[in-house]
Amino acid sequence: MPLIECPDCKKQISDAAPTCPGCGRPMQPPAAPLPFGAAGTGVMPPGGPKPLLIEQTSKRLKLQEALSIGAFLVGTVAFIPLLIADYTTPAIMAAVVGGGGLLWFIYIRVMIWWRHG
Numbered sequence: 001m002p003l004i005e006c007p008d009c010k011k012q013i014s015d016a017a018p019t020c021p022g023c024g025r026p027m028q029p030p031a032a033p034l035p036f037g038a039a040g041t042g043v044m045p046p047g048g049p050k051p052l053l054i055e056q057t058s059k060r061l062k063l064q065e066a067l068s069i070g071a072f073l074v075g076t077v078a079f080i081p082l083l084i085a086d087y088t089t090p091a092i093m094a095a096v097v098g099g100g101g102l103l104w105f106i107y108i109r110v111m112i113w114w115r116h117g
């Protein structure tokens, strides 16, 4: 607690004291409670900006977007040689991975568009 000087008796008193212990002079009233959502209260005002949440969501979508592109590319690249080599079942699996990756990618793009629109 920092000490302040009483304007009346010049005693050093605590700045938290409601009255001067020496002369009884009333000190400044305690600071009014901070308004809801003010800085330092640790509470976000309702409807206020939430930049951190948006950024985290966006990064998660971007990661899924990259994964879906990877699945699409791997499935597509693997599909043709497997088909030529007459490995029917692996070729179908590669087509499913590639097609699934493409559908996933479209879904993520829609989600990104939806959240940013």
Ligand SMILES: [Zn+2]
Residues within 6 Å of the ligand: 006, 007, 008, 009, 010, 011, 020, 021, 022, 023, 024, 025
């Ligand atoms: Zn005083």
